[in-house]
Amino acid sequence: MAITAAQVKELRDRTQVGMMDAKKALVAADGDMDKAIDVLREKGLAKAAKKAGNVAAEGLAAITIDGNTAAIIEVNSETDYVAANDKFKDYVKQVGAAVAANKPADQDAALALDLNGQTIDEAAKALTAVIGEKISFRRFQLVEKTDADHFGAYLHNGGQIAALVTVEGADEEAARDIAMHVAAINPKFLSRDDVPAADLEHEKAVFTEETLNEGKPEKIVPRIVEGRVNKWLSEISLVDQEFVKDSDMTVAEFAKSKNGAVKGFVRFEVGEGIEKKQDNFVDEVMGQIK
CATH class of the missing domain: 3.30.479.20 (Elongation factor Ts, dimerisation domain)
Structure with a gap:
């Protein structure tokens, strides 16, 4: 199928790869953006796959x-x-x-x-x-929440991002610090136990292909994949993430140090998932001089 310049640009924005690598990946994936990202990841080319909505x-x-x-x-x-x-x-x-x-x-x-x-x-x-x-x-x-819990609320940039956490025990200051972490780091799940099985299997498959393509001995591939999966889980799971105010401890460890445990979180970012109409500046100018 024909690959458009807009598709190439979007893939480059989401993965930070070169133009030709982006185009080849889209061709290999028949224009499917998510599959193209997987193609690049398997080749070790994708530096960052940004999947958040526009x-x-x-x-x-x-x-x-x-x-x-x-x-x-x-x-x-x-x-x-x-x-x-x-x-x-x-x-x-x-x-x-x-x-x-x-x-x-x-x-x-x-x-x-x-x-x-x-x-x-x-x-x-x-x-x-x-x-x-x-x-x-x-x-x-x-x-x-219950009477034994605390809410932590944090607004970034006046309300462009709002983060709300519920912490069992601890205090409001600790809960707010964790809400600040949620606003900054944007975890996808509370813990690794909340990650859907289908997502986990997908990542394992991608990491396996990526590791094999690196030429690693087949007998050690499972161990390498396990390590990469654990790293991925720690990056997307709130309680396993390095705490933004003290990277020597995880969020769970910080909460525990305050005699608390994180029960849940919600994060709203203004406009996430809403696609804004993109104006073509050249077409706009040409339209005015016709």
């Missing part, structure tokens, strides 16, 4: 704690300029409080919650009319 939409993520309930939310705007608007920030604050207090079952129920005589959805539309940009309450997640 971060394009603007807005704010926020956390509201109401007793033993915490709500983490995301509200979107079209520009970061509007995200700094006081009316927008007030709307975000009201939405967070309403969600934490009322504990809606799903997004539809959340949009129907009351905000000073309007639903959350109606209030967003009214704010859109005032500001002149589309405002939308995109998502939320509720987290519950």
Whole structure:
């Protein structure tokens, strides 16, 4: 199949390989981006396979704690300029409080919650009319804790990233430090036990092929693969990661040093998974001079 320049660019952005290597991998994978990344990894060429969704939409993520309930939310705007608007920030604050207090079952129920005589959805539309940009309450997640637990909440860059953790025992300061780690490092799972079996088998297969292609003796390949799988698991599992404020201990060890244990985490990054329309500057200019 024909491989486009846009596909090559995306693969290069996600793996940091050269243009020809990216193109060859896409050809070998029949244009499938994820398979192309695996091809490059097996050849030892991919330096970093960035699989996070495109971060394009603007807005704010926020956390509201109401007793033993915490709500983490995301509200979107079209520009970061509007995200700094006081009316927008007030709307975000009201939405967070309403969600934490009322504990809606799903997004539809959340949009129907009351905000000073309007639903959350109606209030967003009214704010859109005032500001002149589309405002939308995109998502939320509720987290519950016991009296013996502590919430840790951290907002990066004013709310571009929101991280919420629940720690059994310890204290709020330790829980916040772990939330800061979650915001910075972006773990995928709480522990290696949470990694889906299919993902684990996939990585084993890729590491095996990569190791064989390096010319390692076949009899030691399983041991090398086991080491690489363990390293991969430690990089994606929160409790196994090196703690960002003290690399001599893991997150689990840090929590234990504070007489605690991490029970769960949620991380929202504004715009993740939303693909923004990419304007073609050349076409735009040509269109204006025709």
